[in-house]
Amino acid sequence: MQGEATLTDEQLNKYVEPMPGHPKADLDRIDSAVQQVLDEYQEYNTAIDGALAEDIHRGLDITRRTAGDPGLWHWLAVVRYPDLVRHRWEYRSEEAMREKFLGAGSDLYSNAIHRLWWIAELTSRGDDYSTTDAVFANQTMVNKVFDRWFARYQPAVQVMCDELEDEKSRVIDETTRRFNHALTNVQLEGLSEDEAREIIREIVAESQ
Amino acid sequence: MDQEQIQINEAAEWFFFSGGPGAPRYGDDPTKHAVDHDSEAFVREVLQNANDQGLPNGDPVEVAFRFVTLRGDEKEEFLNGLGWDDGLGERMRAVADTNNGRRYERVVERVNDPDAEIRLLVVEDRNTTGLTGNWDEDSNYAALVRDELYSSKQDDTAGGSYGLGKSVLWTFSGASTVVFNSHLTHGVREDDSPRLIARSKFPTHQLANDDTTYQGAGWLCQPVETDDGPRPESFWGERASQLAEQLHVERPAVSGTSAMVVEFQDPTRDERPDIEDLAQEFVDASVKYFWPAIYRGDLEITVETSDEILTADVESVPAIRPFVEAYDERTTDAQTLVDPGDVAGLDIPVKLPPRADGAETPDGSVRLSARLASPADDDAYLNNVALFRGAGMVVKYYDQSRVAYGDRNFFGVLAAGEARPEGIPSESDREVDRFLRFAEPPEHDEWESTENLREQYQRGFRTALDDMFGTVRDGLRHLISKGSNSDSLSDNVLNRFPIHGSGNPRSTTSPADPAFEIDSSSRFNGDAWTISGRIEVLLEEFDGWSADISLTGVGEDGSRYDDIPIDSVEIEQSGVTVSYDDGCAHLVADETVNEVSFYGRSHSDEAADLVHGDVGATQLEILAELQTTEEDQA
Numbered sequence: 001m002q003g004e005a006t007l008t009d010e011q012l013n014k015y016v017e018p019m020p021g022h023p024k025a026d027l028d029r030i031d032s033a034v035q036q037v038l039d040e041y042q043e044y045n046t047a048i049d050g051a052l053a054e055d056i057h058r059g060l061d062i063t064r065r066t067a068g069d070p071g072l073w074h075w076l077a078v079v080r081y082p083d084l085v086r087h088r089w090e091y092r093s094e095e096a097m098r099e100k101f102l103g104a105g106s107d108l109y110s111n112a113i114h115r116l117w118w119i120a121e122l123t124s125r126g127d128d129y130s131t132t133d134a135v136f137a138n139q140t141m142v143n144k145v146f147d148r149w150f151a152r153y154q155p156a157v158q159v160m161c162d163e164l165e166d167e168k169s170r171v172i173d174e175t176t177r178r179f180n181h182a183l184t185n186v187q188l189e190g191l192s193e194d195e196a197r198e199i200i201r202e203i204v205a206e207s208q
Numbered sequence: 209m210d211q212e213q214i215q216i217n218e219a220a221e222w223f224f225f226s227g228g229p230g231a232p233r234y235g236d237d238p239t240k241h242a243v244d245h246d247s248e249a250f251v252r253e254v255l256q257n258a259n260d261q262g263l264p265n266g267d268p269v270e271v272a273f274r275f276v277t278l279r280g281d282e283k284e285e286f287l288n289g290l291g292w293d294d295g296l297g298e299r300m301r302a303v304a305d306t307n308n309g310r311r312y313e314r315v316v317e318r319v320n321d322p323d324a325e326i327r328l329l330v331v332e333d334r335n336t337t338g339l340t341g342n343w344d345e346d347s348n349y350a351a352l353v354r355d356e357l358y359s360s361k362q363d364d365t366a367g368g369s370y371g372l373g374k375s376v377l378w379t380f381s382g383a384s385t386v387v388f389n390s391h392l393t394h395g396v397r398e399d400d401s402p403r404l405i406a407r408s409k410f411p412t413h414q415l416a417n418d419d420t421t422y423q424g425a426g427w428l429c430q431p432v433e434t435d436d437g438p439r440p441e442s443f444w445g446e447r448a449s450q451l452a453e454q455l456h457v458e459r460p461a462v463s464g465t466s467a468m469v470v471e472f473q474d475p476t477r478d479e480r481p482d483i484e485d486l487a488q489e490f491v492d493a494s495v496k497y498f499w500p501a502i503y504r505g506d507l508e509i510t511v512e513t514s515d516e517i518l519t520a521d522v523e524s525v526p527a528i529r530p531f532v533e534a535y536d537e538r539t540t541d542a543q544t545l546v547d548p549g550d551v552a553g554l555d556i557p558v559k560l561p562p563r564a565d566g567a568e569t570p571d572g573s574v575r576l577s578a579r580l581a582s583p584a585d586d587d588a589y590l591n592n593v594a595l596f597r598g599a600g601m602v603v604k605y606y607d608q609s610r611v612a613y614g615d616r617n618f619f620g621v622l623a624a625g626e627a628r629p630e631g632i633p634s635e636s637d638r639e640v641d642r643f644l645r646f647a648e649p650p651e652h653d654e655w656e657s658t659e660n661l662r663e664q665y666q667r668g669f670r671t672a673l674d675d676m677f678g679t680v681r682d683g684l685r686h687l688i689s690k691g692s693n694s695d696s697l698s699d700n701v702l703n704r705f706p707i708h709g710s711g712n713p714r715s716t717t718s719p720a721d722p723a724f725e726i727d728s729s730s731r732f733n734g735d736a737w738t739i740s741g742r743i744e745v746l747l748e749e750f751d752g753w754s755a756d757i758s759l760t761g762v763g764e765d766g767s768r769y770d771d772i773p774i775d776s777v778e779i780e781q782s783g784v785t786v787s788y789d790d791g792c793a794h795l796v797a798d799e800t801v802n803e804v805s806f807y808g809r810s811h812s813d814e815a816a817d818l819v820h821g822d823v824g825a826t827q828l829e830i831l832a833e834l835q836t837t838e839e840d841q842a
Contacts, residue, residue: 181761182818199819203821
């Protein structure tokens with residue numbers, strides 16, 4: 001986890017199995033984006049996320065179903081880009097680092113690469129990644145929005161990101177917390193984007 | 209074409225019975241509508257027929273599907289042999305003008321278009337009985353060439369018992385015409401083999417300048433006169449052999465039948481698929497339904513195109529491999545599935561009713577086995593149980609995904625009747641096999657109560673089936689549920705969905721030795737939460753006790769956030785003091801109080817709005833602590 005050991009192909013091969021559905025990826029594009037980040041950014045700089053997210057998302061042409069397979073993200077983090085994971089995340093504990101390498105599946109927040117793809121997936125609109133960039137420019141947003149269950153519902157995520165883009169951390173914290181609480185009464189997937197926007201606007205107003 | 213062949217062709221003619229005035233008319237072949245007609249059903253029915261006709265010599269039945277595409281001169285020569293200009297073409301143009309004639313019209317166009325190909329499919333089986341017997345008797349020959357919905361199969365293990373399967377041959381012929389070339393079993397006119405005849409199934413029709421109403425069925429044959437009137441007679445020996453060659457339906461001189469479907473078409477498709485794709489579909493369907501017979505070495509299947517020969521073996525279809533393993537290891541003693549790939553099995557008892565004639569039937573069992581799925585498995589038939597019996601055809605993939613949970617997915621096999629034992633079947637295996645055969649409807653895709661069962665068995669056949677399937681489901685649950693890991697999913701689920709409103713009674717000791725019994729409830733009354741509850745000490749000896757009562761808001765994902773301050777708590781009993789600290793109520797009771805009931809409320813929140821996060825799921829938490837004489841805290 002700290003990068004003290006290098007695993008050989010032989011050690012890894014018995015754990016590697018082909019993905020069903022033959023997903024496609026432009027790994028060259030991701031390789032060069034990763035290399036550029038390693039060259040240009042200081043260690044543990046949170047700006048790395050924003051610099052990579054679009055390339056990761058465009059480079060991995062996969063369905064959400066495929067993206068739900070933890071194996072893909074384990075492979076990317078452990079086998080393909082372990083240096084990136086360690087460059088971005090300081091080793092604080094075995095458990096924390098384990099999450100960055102081996103999180104994934106239904107937990108969108110943990111795996112270092114998984115989270116970049118998913119956040120881009122949920123915030124991009126076609127070729128427009130401006131919301132994605134705005135989100136990664138504000139780590140409070142990343143933490144408070146995407147570590148919550150409602151982050152899986154795209155209309156809510158996009159509205160939340162739009163409305164909170166320029167707000168203070170305190171407002172972001174309060175709004176996401178209250179929205180999470182409100183969702184114990186309201187069926188999230190029953191909300192249209194407009195309805196979600198109305199609720200979130202009112203919560204933002206009360207939270208300021 | 210040499211002189212001899214011309215004579216044969218001149219001798220051959222298309223013969224149709226005349227219905228005479230007032231005879232019923234058929235717009236179409238009724239059997240066409242009796243079964244599903246995708247390519248999978250075609251392969252299934254055809255293989256089942258061949259499989260049933262296997263010779264009892266221990267050798268496998270071999271079936272070759274062979275696609276032949278004809279153009280230009282080859283097509284001309286084939287059409288000559290088929291008697292296109294000697295009756296068949298004229299008939300087809302006549303039926304093309306009738307109600308159901310559209311498909312015939314297309315075939316006529318294809319025949320007349322010099323650039324269009326026609327497609328033949330030859331189904332050649334070997335080591336089978338062949339078309340034995342005569343027109344005027346119960347025989348293989350009569351069942352296939354003469355009768356409708358009539359089966360001559362007498363063997364108790366046979367897959368079919370309705371005589372419906374063969375109808376797919378005509379259904380998949382754009383020209384509703386099938387040519388049979390058969391080599392008969394030793395001793396049964398073997399020396400006269402091969403035997404060739406073609407049969408078409410058209411609607412009832414009339415010809416131009418001819419008032420006769422013809423029945424739909426017709427034969428390319430040598431008509432013979434008998435005392436009972438004219439009869440179609442097949443070609444034999446050298447003449448059959450030469451015609452077979454011309455019609456691309458020649459076969460090696462081994463016992464069995466080649467059936468050639470003229471202008472093969474899948475009636476469910478509007479496009480003409482590539483032969484290569486069709487060939488692969490045939491392989492997939494063959495393995496999907498016949499892997500038990502293939503695996504046991506009873507059936508060998510190839511699919512041939514002009515370019516390649518594909519073999520349908522159990523390895524060639526990944527989705528089937530887990531089932532093969534479950535069957536291979538079915539006799540295992542294991543009843544527990546721990547790791548992916550493990551196989552466990554159980555005997556499922558089967559109690560059959562007596563036969564209709566009163567003969568008692570022995571009780572027996574069928575073998576259920578299941579293999580725990582691994583992520584590496586092809587999951588096309590995940591959580592299905594393959595049902596089959598001695599004929600080695602999977603009757604159906606029985607969806608039991610409701611039994612699976614979490615990552616405990618499986619592939620199951622129910623090996624019944626003669627498919628159950630590894631060695632010689634017992635008397636009860638034979639009876640179970642027979643019983644289940646009669647439990648199959650004409651499509652052979654189910655085990656259910658049927659008219660056949662009613663005829664063959666006394667009352668109780670329906671219960672016998674219901675009981676068997678009930679036990680299979682229970683047995684499957686038993687096999688799947690037993691993991692070595694006690695951290696079962698149900699615990700995880702319960703933890704994720706705390707039951708709102710009834711509090712979450714948690715004593716501070718282990719459940720095995722609880723110190724308190726706690727009931728509680730909370731609800732929102734419009735502007736504040738009301739709470740109530742009862743705390744009872746279960747131990748006899750204690751010095752006093754205390755309890756903290758708090759209310760906490762909960763997010764959608766179960767995350768806790770800020771406390772909802774408790775305004776007041778009332779206690780009926782004396783000997784209890786209440787204090788408040790940061791929104792929590794703190795109760796202290798002395799040694800005389802072993803039960804306390806409380807009622808309380810939170811601060812009112814006038815702004816309470818259900819969609820703005822002011823009021824939502826809330827957890828009432830009671831932490832109780834007991835002081836005993838030994839001074840250890842329970």
